[in-house]
Amino acid sequence: MEQKGTLTVKRGLAQMLKGGVIMDVVTPEQAVIAQEAGAVAVMALERIPADIRAAGGVARMSNLELIRSIMDAVTIPVMAKVRIGHIGEAQVLQALGVDFIDESEVLTPADDKFHLAKNDYTTPFVCGARDLGEALRRIAEGAAMIRSKGEAGSGNIVEAVRHMRAIGDGIRELTVAPKEELVARARDLGAPLDLVTYVAENGKLPVVLFCAGGVSTPADASLMMQLGAEGIFVGSGIFKSNDPKAFSQAIVAATTHYDDPKAVVEASLSLGRDATAMEGIDLRRIPESELLASRGA
Amino acid sequence: MAPKPQVGVLALQGDVEEHLAALERAGARGVAVKNRAALDACEALVIPGGESTTVIRLLDRFALAEPLRERVRAGMPLWGTCMGMIVVARAVAGLDQPTLGLLDVTVRRNAFGRQNDSAEVELAIPALGEPAFPAIFIRAPWIESAGATVELLASYGEHGVMVRQGNVLGTSFHPELTADPRVHRYFLGMLAP
Numbered sequence: 001m002e003q004k005g006t007l008t009v010k011r012g013l014a015q016m017l018k019g020g021v022i023m024d025v026v027t028p029e030q031a032v033i034a035q036e037a038g039a040v041a042v043m044a045l046e047r048i049p050a051d052i053r054a055a056g057g058v059a060r061m062s063n064l065e066l067i068r069s070i071m072d073a074v075t076i077p078v079m080a081k082v083r084i085g086h087i088g089e090a091q092v093l094q095a096l097g098v099d100f101i102d103e104s105e106v107l108t109p110a111d112d113k114f115h116l117a118k119n120d121y122t123t124p125f126v127c128g129a130r131d132l133g134e135a136l137r138r139i140a141e142g143a144a145m146i147r148s149k150g151e152a153g154s155g156n157i158v159e160a161v162r163h164m165r166a167i168g169d170g171i172r173e174l175t176v177a178p179k180e181e182l183v184a185r186a187r188d189l190g191a192p193l194d195l196v197t198y199v200a201e202n203g204k205l206p207v208v209l210f211c212a213g214g215v216s217t218p219a220d221a222s223l224m225m226q227l228g229a230e231g232i233f234v235g236s237g238i239f240k241s242n243d244p245k246a247f248s249q250a251i252v253a254a255t256t257h258y259d260d261p262k263a264v265v266e267a268s269l270s271l272g273r274d275a276t277a278m279e280g281i282d283l284r285r286i287p288e289s290e291l292l293a294s295r296g297a
Numbered sequence: 298m299a300p301k302p303q304v305g306v307l308a309l310q311g312d313v314e315e316h317l318a319a320l321e322r323a324g325a326r327g328v329a330v331k332n333r334a335a336l337d338a339c340e341a342l343v344i345p346g347g348e349s350t351t352v353i354r355l356l357d358r359f360a361l362a363e364p365l366r367e368r369v370r371a372g373m374p375l376w377g378t379c380m381g382m383i384v385v386a387r388a389v390a391g392l393d394q395p396t397l398g399l400l401d402v403t404v405r406r407n408a409f410g411r412q413n414d415s416a417e418v419e420l421a422i423p424a425l426g427e428p429a430f431p432a433i434f435i436r437a438p439w440i441e442s443a444g445a446t447v448e449l450l451a452s453y454g455e456h457g458v459m460v461r462q463g464n465v466l467g468t469s470f471h472p473e474l475t476a477d478p479r480v481h482r483y484f485l486g487m488l489a490p
Contacts, residue, residue, distance in 0.1 A: 002416045009415040012435045012474055016346045016380070019310040038355060040310060040348040075392065075406055076348055077436065099412035099436070122413045256309050256355060257331065 005122030007144070013077065013100065013124055014145035014208035017041055017231055021221070021252050022210070024048045024235040026066075028073035030244070037248035041077040041100065043233070044070040049106050049153030050236035050278065053290070059107040061089040064096060071098065079126070084296040085111025094123040100145070101125050103138075105295035106152045106235075115296060118142030128212065130163045132170025134297060136191030136199070139207055146205060148229070149293040150213015153236050155280030157214040157223065159293055164211055164227040174200040213293070216241070216277040218254030218267040225258035240278035246271050302488050305330035305339030309355040311347025311380060315473040323481035333364055341374040341488055344381030346435065346471050349406070353384055353395055362397060369399050374464045374487040382467035383438050390441045400465045401444030408439040408456065408469075420470070422451040422459060425479045432458070432470035439469055 020040030025031040031042045046062040047055065061082050071078045077099035082089035084103055089110070093101050101123050103116055118125040119142035128149035129135035135146045148167065150160030170189070177185055177200060186196040198206050211229035215221055216237035224232060232255050234248075241247040250267040257263030283291070301324060306316040308329035317327035320343070330336050342365070344352070356362040369375045377385040383404050386396050390405040409416070412435075420432035432453070440457030443449070451459035458469035459480075464487060472480035 002418050004414060004416045006417055008417055008433060008474065009412075009435055012433055012471065013412055013415065015312040015315060015474070016348070016435060018312055018314075018347075019308070020348060020351055035350055036354075038351045040351050071411075075394075076350060077412065094413070097411045097413060124412065252351070252355070253358065256359075260331075 010124035010144035011207050014126070017077070017145075017210075018208055019256060020231050021248070021255050022079065022231070022233045023238055023248060024233075025070060026239070028069045030239060031070045031074045031078075033245055034238070034248055035074045035076050037245060038252035039076060039248065040231070041079055042070065042074060043079045043081065043102065043235070044098070045081065048236045048239055049292075050155070050240050051153075052106060053153040053292075059083075061086070061093065061107070064092070067093075067096060067098060081107055082116075083107040084109040085114050085116060087116060090116050090121065094121050098123065103127050103143075105149060105292050109295050115141050118144075126210070128293070128296075129167065130293060131166040132174075132199070133189035133191050135167055135205060135209075136189060136195045139195055139205065140192045143207065145208050145210065147210040147212040147233055150211070150215075151283055151286075152213045152292050154214055154283060154286070155216045155236065155240070155278045156283055157216070157220050158283065160211050160213045160215065160224060161227065163213075163293075164224060164229060167205075167209065168228045171199055171203060171205070175203045215251070216280065218250045218264055218271075221251050221254045222258040222261075222264045225255060231255065236278055242274065242276040243271065246275065247277070301326045302340050302485060303328055303338065304485070305335060305342045307342060307344045307352070307381070309359070309361075310351050311345040312471070312473060313345055315471075316343050316345045316378075319473040319478065319481050323478040323485055325481075325485055332359070333361065336361060336364055336368065339373075341484070342368070342376075343484070344375070344377040344384050345473065346379040346381065349380045349383040350394065352380060353397075356384070356397075366397060366399065369465065372464055372489070374466070374484065375399060376466040376468070376484045378468050378471055378473065379435065379437055382469060385465060385467060387444075400460070400462055400467050401447055402457075402460060402467065403441045403443075404438040405441045406438050407436050408441075409434060409437055412436055418453060418470075420451055420453060420458070422480075424450050425483060430472070430479065431475045431477055432472075433474045434458075434470050437469040440467075
């Protein structure tokens with residue numbers, strides 16, 4: 001009679017988040033600011049990616065008391081991150097009752113070979129991807145939502161653009177591929193044939209696709225939506241700016257009206273003269289071993 | 298053949314595309330509504346699933362709340378699904394959350410629980426006849442209390458999950474996520490002939 005945790009309700013929650021902005025927060029107070037600015041969900045974290053990057057060391061699932069206090073503070077969905085492949089952390093977050101789990105390369109991977117078997121859980125998962133093959137592998141494992149990886153905590157949009165374009169290009173190539181090529185395409189993508197066939201026939205992923213990693217300004221959000229993102233994750237971009245409230249409202253407005261440059265102008269002007277987006281990092285200055293996007297493939 | 302009715306889907310945030318596609322399947326022309334001009338051009342409006350705190354703020358910020366209220370008071374059919382039903386309600390139980398006040402009900406948000414309690418349910422809706430409707434509840438609200446002129450169309454457990462008051466329809470669940478067009482057709486039936 002009543003079925004919980006089905007693919008439909010897991011993917012369905014991601015569908016309800018479309019056109020919206022999901023914000024990283026590290027305190028209940030920040031979560032309330034995000035909700036009041038119009039965030040569709042918050043990602044509860046101990047540290048935002050920019051600070052994780054600065055701190056180095058091993059980054060793990062956040063403190064549960066902190067996550068619970070954020071769940072109590074807002075009515076919008078609350079997400080939290082687990083290390084790639086960390087079954088223990090994932091079971092704990094599901095039992096705690098978070099609404100979405102991000103199996104995230106921003107934390108230090110627990111398993112250097114395998115991701116979680118996400119179909120085993122009632123709670124939906126979102127995973128990062130750099131190209132179509134990676135996105136489809138995560139969906140095959142049970143991800144109910146995909147986000148570009150970008151380079152988290154960098155304030156630099158270039159990796160997110162690269163990933164979103166790669167996913168979009170991969171999808172477009174499949175839509176024009178002759179049917180007899182699909183098995184070979186699936187082999188080359190390292191993805192199951194049924195998902196490859198779905199993409200070829202429908203011209204999109206079977207789950208919602210968001211952008212993450214490097215969004216810092218209203219215009220960044222507009223750019224990513226125009227590249228095919230169905231919504232935006234903003235990590236460090238809000239609470240590393242000089243005015244989180246104004247930045248969060250402006251990025252929400254620019255995400256809704258991404259295709260209307262005048263509206264993006266208005267959103268940007270609302271930041272005022274003293275607006276300073278988070279400081280960005282030239283990715284060529286980050287040693288390869290410290291790049292987050294290459295974790296988990 | 299009569300021209301297809303033009304039905305708007307409020308497109309500030311939420312599962313807009315799914316509603317547009319479902320409206321097309323039900324025989325209407327679906328149009329995304331992000332501004333006043335698009336609102337003025339449609340004959341009926343759907344407020345989709347999404348986050349109510351987000352959309353209520355954007356309705357105010359983009360000056361759409363008042364024009365929308367005026368259209369609905371003048372008779373335009375309006376349907377809110379899940380988030381949409383919260384946005385059009387009179388009040389939200391236990392929360393000081395602004396709403397449009399177009400449907401005389403008090404809703405309770407996330408009434409069934411958090412995401413782990415989201416569910417697919419075979420729901421009896423007498424107005425639609427047999428078979429039961431495949432209702433998809435996602436962090437869904439229910440009707441906590443309703444005014445005397447609100448018609449209860451379906452309940453799940455103890456609580457109303459589909460109601461109608463004149464030209465305003467509300468559902469806790471998401472017909473746009475199913476292939477069953479009956480609720481969309483029912484809504485199109487609310488357009489004046």
